[in-house]
Amino acid sequence: GDSVTQMEGPVTLSEEAFLTINCTYTATGYPSLFWYVQYPGEGLQLLLKATKADDKGSNKGFEATYRKETTSFHLEKGSVQVSDSAVYFCALSDRSTNAGKSTFGDGTTLTVKP
Amino acid sequence: NAGVTQTPKFRILKIGQSMTLQCTQDMNHNYMYWYRQDPGMGLKLIYYSVGAGITDKGEVPNGYNVSRSTTEDFPLRLELAAPSQTSVYFCASIVSPRTDTQYFGPGTRLTVL
Numbered sequence: 001g002d003s004v005t006q007m008e009g010p011v012t013l014s015e016e017a018f019l020t021i022n023c024t025y026t027a028t029g030y031p032s033l034f035w036y037v038q039y040p041g042e043g044l045q046l047l048l049k050a051t052k053a054d055d056k057g058s059n060k061g062f063e064a065t066y067r068k069e070t071t072s073f074h075l076e077k078g079s080v081q082v083s084d085s086a087v088y089f090c091a092l093s094d095r096s097t098n099a100g101k102s103t104f105g106d107g108t109t110l111t112v113k114p
Numbered sequence: 115n116a117g118v119t120q121t122p123k124f125r126i127l128k129i130g131q132s133m134t135l136q137c138t139q140d141m142n143h144n145y146m147y148w149y150r151q152d153p154g155m156g157l158k159l160i161y162y163s164v165g166a167g168i169t170d171k172g173e174v175p176n177g178y179n180v181s182r183s184t185t186e187d188f189p190l191r192l193e194l195a196a197p198s199q200t201s202v203y204f205c206a207s208i209v210s211p212r213t214d215t216q217y218f219g220p221g222t223r224l225t226v227l
Contacts (some may be wrong), residue, residue: 049215089157100145100164100210102147105156106156
């Protein structure tokens with residue numbers, strides 16, 4: 001079945017540092033790929049997505065590129081802020097199932113210190 | 115547009131008690147999902163529904179039941195609560211598999227003692 005593997009956390013960075021969170025996936029079909037963010041006490045919300053190979057998703061300074069050859073979707077940000085502290089989840093959705101189900105990674109906790 | 119709403123926000127149950135977690139969405143989404151999130155873990159799919167009257171099991175359905183009598187509501191029922199069901203429960207919905215993006219509720223934190 002489908003699976004998503006994220007780099008283990010937690011990750012602690014100083015403000016303005018460069019961020020990379022690795023994500024690789026296994027899927028039998030042609031999935032869409034997502035990064036969701038969860039702030040303390042809240043539900044997950046979409047950060048960015050990509051629907052086909054070589055697409056780049058971007059939002060709020062975060063970027064991720066759909067790499068089919070390496071089955072990866074790594075999240076990057078050039079300069080993190082304290083407000084970026086949250087849990088980040090990589091996910092995929094296999095549209096071929098017709099049920100819209102998503103598979104999530106275990107999440108990576110990011111703490112940014114001033 | 116309230117999006118996806120869940121009640122209650124918090125609940126403590128005793129072993130063997132029953133309860134229903136409520137989930138409502140006002141976006142006219144056909145597809146709805148229930149997940150549980152254990153500490154340090156990702157989301158595990160419990161049940162899902164592709165429309166009113168249609169439900170199916172996800173990855174971890176044991177100990178839970180669902181119903182979907184309307185497009186808006188998708189309640190999750192715990193019949194005999196067990197400590198292993200201590201978790202945070204999230205409801206989510208999507209417009210269609212083509213658009214993929216899941217919209218999540220704020221979650222229900224359940225503790226079973």
